[in-house]
Amino acid sequence: MKNCPNCNAEIEDNFELCWNCNYSLTEQKIIDIKDLNENKKEIDCLRCHVLMLYSGEYKFHEGPKIGVLGNIFEAFVNRESFDLYMCPKCGKVEFFAPLQNSEYKFE
Template sequence: MAWKCQNCSTEIEESSFEVCWNCGCERGQAKPPESKTQALKCLRCDSAMLELGSKELHEGTRWGAIGNLGELFVDKQALDMFACASCGKVEFFLPSAGER
């Protein structure tokens, strides 16, 4: 189910994203949160990258008839996701990488 960002009016197609890819505003919020981490620069166009939150990705495909039950037996990895609003580049990082 799609939702519309209250800050920049961008239509977010997939409901699994809780952060606007265009401005970084969280779903249901009127303004983007203040970033606690150093801003990442896009390697392609040198624009600031927006933090989209953490996504859990898994290896392989769904298990047909047993559907989500098969997810219990698949390796999963949580990754922090960042996107560039200027050029669309997406980067994934291990959670809390570089926080020392």
């Protein structure tokens, strides 16, 4: 555990944002959560009821990597991309289909 230099709250070692005051250890300033989620959904964590942070679009694939030829088989696997959101307080992660992708239109 480490302590926030701004409010002295305890922070998990793998977090770079204080759950209490939104102080960023990497940028050494208080972050406005709404700025991080610009043009993205505003989603509250189901556990903590804190605004979740947009962490970016992540691409995943289905299928095995088979030995030396694994990179060749990468061309034949199914690739999916998801928007990833993380709770700065508890670390809960949620995935959402990106809305700009026409394949995932919801109404």
